[in-house]
Every structure is written in structure tokens, then in C-alpha cells.
Amino acid sequence: MKKILTLSALKMFLLSLVLFTTGCQVNVYDDPPGPPPCGTGTYGLDGLSFVSLDYTNIEPTYIWGNNNSIPNYFAYGQFYQSYAGNFDLYYEGVFTDGCCVKEYYWDVNYDLWYHRGSAGGPCGQPGVNGADSFLSIWMDPLGPGIDRVNKTGDTTFEVLERTDDQIVVLQKQGDFTLKLTYKKLTESKKDQLDPTNIKKAIVK
DSSP states (O other): OHHHHHHHHHHHHHHHHHHHHHHOOOOOOSSOOOOOOOOOOOOOOOOOEEEEEEESSSOOSEEEEOOTTSOSEEETTOOEEEOSEEEEEEEEEEEEETTEEEEEEEEEEEEEOOOOOOOOOGGGOOOOOOOOEEEEEEEOTTOOEEEEEETTEEOEEEEEEEOSSEEEEEEEETTEEEEEEEEEOSSOOGGGSOGGGEEEEEOO
16 A cells, blocks of 8 residues: 555656646846847938029019919018929010010929938937928029029039020039929910919019
């Protein structure tokens, strides 16, 4: 009888040992765990684009543009925040050339871009915000002029072509290149344009 009890006790011990070793796992580290891995920082914000219309010494009599960021009743020289994209502008008027009064008609096509923010750096370092961009279009009887200002640096302009009928300008700023073409027309085209996009200037 004593032998049977001893055998039963041994079986119970072995069963408990199996259950304990398979049902519970203990990890032992020699060193404490290090800091968690750090991720990449967020992208910088994209820069904003702004556009303004102005004139040199003679105010146009008619202005049309399909950039709806410029309100139909606008102020000369005021910058309006705009979406990036390709836009058309048309203006016409009269001026005195020597003894004679002449009419002028100019078609303008221009681009607005925005500078992307840069990628974030290691360990959560945020990226650099893109520069805001400001485009001024000057309406002149002899052809439009442009100014481009960016917070990250100046823009360079190169006149590729200038004739009595057309002006082609190459614009560079950093990695961006922009080609603008201004065309002088021989007659008014305002009857062909959508009247909802006529722009009228508020008194300066």
C-alpha cells in the first residue's frame, strides 16, 4: 500500500511540472530595455500663393480674368490668396503716343505655383515649411510686367523674346522654371469672353 501512494505522488508531481512549464513563460533580461525606436517627423506645410493686379501709369479700361481668387471688384496692388494653376488675363485700353491716341489689347497667360513643404527628419523632427509666393502682374499699354517674390529667395527673369506682338519670359526660382507668353492683339476680344469674369477695380 505504501508503494502505491508513493507512485501516485510521483505521477502528480510530474503532471504539475508539465503544466507549469508549458503554461507559464518567464523572460529574464541581463540589461534593461532601450528606448523605443523613433519615427520620421511630419512634412512641413506647403507655402501659399498670392496674386495681385496693378498698372503702371495708365489704367486699363477693361480687365477680364478667369482666376476667381481675384474678386470681380478688386483693389489694385492688393494680394489675394489663390489656388495654384494656370490662368488667363485679358486687358485693353487707350493711351497717347506722341500726337495720337492708340488702343491696346493684351492677352496674358500665367501660372501660380506653391512650394511644397519638405519631408520630416529622424526622431520626429518636422520638415521645413514651403515658402509663400507672391506674383504681381503690372498692366501696361506696351505689355504686361511681372514681379515674383518668394520668402526663400529672389526670382530671376530672362526675356526670351520681345517683339511688337509677343513677349516671352522665362522665370526661375530655385528648382522651378516658368515660361510666360504675352500676346498683343490687333482688336478687342471682350465680346468673346464670359462677362461673369470681368474685373473692375475699386478706386485706388
